[in-house]
Structures are given as C-alpha cells and as structure tokens.
Amino acid sequence: MRTFMLAHRHMPQECRIAIAAxxxxxxxxxxxxxxxxxxSGCHGVWWIVRASDLEAALAxxxxxxxxxxxxxxxxxxxxx
Numbered sequence: 001m002r003t004f005m006l007a008h009r010h011m012p013q014e015c016r017i018a019i020a021a022x023x024x025x026x027x028x029x030x031x032x033x034x035x036x037x038x039x040s041g042c043h044g045v046w047w048i049v050r051a052s053d054l055e056a057a058l059a060x061x062x063x064x065x066x067x068x069x070x071x072x073x074x075x076x077x078x079x080x
Contacts, residue, residue: 004057006047008069015043021062029060048074 010018015038022030029047036045045065051057054073058066 001050001052002057003074004049004051004054004071005074006049006057006061006069006071008045008047008061008065010043010068012038012041012043018045018065018068021064025062027060027062 008018029049032047034045034047037043038045047060049057049060051060054071057071058069061069
C-alpha cells in the first residue's frame, strides 16, 4: 500500500454541498475528522490515506469531493 495526501478545495458557497456529499457514501474516511480550513476562509480539506494507487485513493471520496481534489503520493522524510 502507498500513502497519498488528498487536498480538496471548494468555493465558500460549496461547503454544505461538500459535507452533504458524504451522506450515504461508503468509505473508510466517512465519519472521520480531516483537517480543514473553511473556518479561516480558505475552504480546503486534507486527508492522508493508504491505497494501492492514485485512483483507489480518490475512490475513498464521494464523486463531488473527488472531482475537486488533488492526490499526491507522499512518504515520511527523516529530518536530521
């Protein structure tokens, strides 16, 4: 399994839609508590997920959210 950072962005008027998109959507992320910046006015949400590939990572998100999300493979970087 690989690790991906999912970075979602939406417009201020789309907050309710982005949250409502999770209703009835089966996902290991459902019911989670991702980091988000809507309260500061930036309207982003981030998840770290494990998946076999980029498509599988994005498939953990409802279609409305996934369409507005950038996925990047990441790994821990040891610092001195």
